[in-house]
Amino acid sequence: EAGVVQSPRYKIIEKKQPVAFWCNPISGHNTLYWYLQNLGQGPELLIRYENEEAVDDSQLPKDRFSAERLKGVDSTLKIQPAELGDSAVYLCASSLGEGAIYEQYFGPGTRLTVT
Amino acid sequence: AQSVTQPDIHITVSEGASLELRCNYSYGATPYLFWYVQSPGQGLQLLLKYFSGDTLVQGIKGFEAEFKRSQSSFNLRKPSVHWSDAAEYFCAVGIFFGNEKLTFGTGTRLTIIP
Numbered sequence: 001e002a003g004v005v006q007s008p009r010y011k012i013i014e015k016k017q018p019v020a021f022w023c024n025p026i027s028g029h030n031t032l033y034w035y036l037q038n039l040g041q042g043p044e045l046l047i048r049y050e051n052e053e054a055v056d057d058s059q060l061p062k063d064r065f066s067a068e069r070l071k072g073v074d075s076t077l078k079i080q081p082a083e084l085g086d087s088a089v090y091l092c093a094s095s096l097g098e099g100a101i102y103e104q105y106f107g108p109g110t111r112l113t114v115t
Numbered sequence: 116a117q118s119v120t121q122p123d124i125h126i127t128v129s130e131g132a133s134l135e136l137r138c139n140y141s142y143g144a145t146p147y148l149f150w151y152v153q154s155p156g157q158g159l160q161l162l163l164k165y166f167s168g169d170t171l172v173q174g175i176k177g178f179e180a181e182f183k184r185s186q187s188s189f190n191l192r193k194p195s196v197h198w199s200d201a202a203e204y205f206c207a208v209g210i211f212f213g214n215e216k217l218t219f220g221t222g223t224r225l226t227i228i229p
Binding site: 003004033040041042043044045048056091093099101103104105106107108109 | 221
């Protein structure tokens with residue numbers, strides 16, 4: 001069974017440019033998460049989807065970040081415009097259902113460098 | 116709100132030696148507790164989890180962890196480490212209902228020396 005797929009794996013952009021990350025969760029997983037992982041830190045939740053509905057986006061900086069999960073499968077996270085402080089690893093995870101009881105499976109992440 | 120503290124930023128252990136990584140949590144009720152491992156360039160992989168019951172939990176790759184309510188701790192142990200265990204280890208806490216998310220600690224980087 002394929003795991004969580006993310007692309008690109010690495011991205012270097014100049015500040016003020018837009019950038020987008022793509023995530024394909026494990027087949028059948030209804031819950032999808034986007035996490036931000038700064039260097040030397042643990043992942044922090046940005047947004048959680050149940051099917052196509054964003055049920056927790058309280059930590060998403062909505063002035064520059066947006067996300068969508070059309071048809072409740074793939075998801076895209078966008079930053080526009082990017083700032084130097086956005087340099088980090090963006091992780092996508094998926095689980096069968098909502099709630100901490102369900103194991104989250106993580107993708108390899110996208111490492112973003114903003115210059 | 117729940118929180119997790121991993122007091123050791125970096126630990127170095129000789130191959131074959133025993134290992135203990137510390138994790139303390141803060142939460143008013145019994146939490147769900149997890150240990151994840153992250154190898155360079157890889158996503159996080161679940162090592163083990165505690166929900167209830169036996170406080171000594173066995174996981175993959177020979178790891179175990181013990182939940183101690185009195186100390187608010189969930190330390191990870193392995194009796195004999197292998198060079199392939201070198202990675203970053205994250206402790207995380209989740210709650211039963213309401214805010215359905217995991218809160219991660221800042222991680223402990225494990226280095227294995229020959």
